[in-house]
Amino acid sequence: MPRVLSVVSQKGGVGKTTTAINLAAALARIGMKTLLVDADPQGSVRYGLGLNSGTTRIGLSDFISGTLDLADVVRATPLPWLRVVPAGGVTDSMTQDTYYRELAESPRTRELFDRARERGYTVIVDTPPGLGPVVHRVLACSQRVLVPLQCEPLALQTTAQILRGIRGALAENPELVMEGILLTMMDANNPASERVASYVREQLPAGLVLDVAVPRTxxxxxxxxxxxxxxxxxxxxxxxxxxxxxAERLAPHLE
Ligand SMILES: Nc1ncnc2c1ncn2[C@@H]1O[C@H](COP(=O)(O)OP(=O)(O)OP(=O)(O)O)[C@@H](O)[C@H]1O
Ligand SMILES: [Mg+2]
Structure with missing residues (x-):
């Protein structure tokens, strides 16, 4: 069965949403049936995919609360193989607290992933920053996890924390596999950025940091x-x- 990969990190602004959107689009571009799910109530996936126009903001929160069925919250995109479930009208219809509680506790969260997989979709999940109840729940329903790490001087300080969190999730979910750390926003013109990248590669266990690094452009x-x-x-x-x-590298792990 296709798998669920979630993109998580302790820190905000490290490129989670950019990674989730582009990985999902790149997988769809090579012909993989892909569903991108926005589990972050900030709802940035919608902007990154240009879905902001249109009238109602329906999505994940409406499915989780039981108001709408899966078919009602899945949106088409310009790519035939890419579908998306936006965050939904979190701020419109319910408080973020309710959303967090429902997403973390409702059986509908797992149901959504299971149903998508049964229909042949590889699922990519964008998550809010940190390792709160939503991310905890998403990791409990995932088979793969990818951790973006921004190439900046404080990068390693937050890494220990996220790796502890991931280890906890791996212990609780025997199906879950860590794909690795993805270096993001590497600045070719900035020696400090290069230094951070080599330092991170030296300090972390071999193989944990992916060979592919994403430059800042x-x-x-x-x-x-x-x-x-x-x-x-x-x-x-x-x-x-x-x-x-x-995407080429992860595709064989995701179908
Ligand atoms: N490779 C890149 N080159 C240049 N800018 C980038 C790159 N990747 C991400 N950014 C920019 O960095 C900012 C943060 O990226 P993004 O929104 O993907 O991070 P995030 O981890 O999802 O943030 P949040 O924690 O707020 O959800 C955005 O303005 C985005 O456009
Ligand atoms: Mg984001």
């Missing part, structure tokens, strides 16, 4: 603002090339 920022994954907008942009290589 102006195109990535423009693509997000334009509501298009960079892998579709400009497949030759260096960040897009990295996300496409990541």
């Amino acid at each position: 102006a195109g990535s920022v423009e693509a997000f603002a334009a509501g298009q994954p960079i892998v579709l907008r400009d497949p030759e942009d260096p960040a897009a090339v990295a996300y496409r290589a990541l």
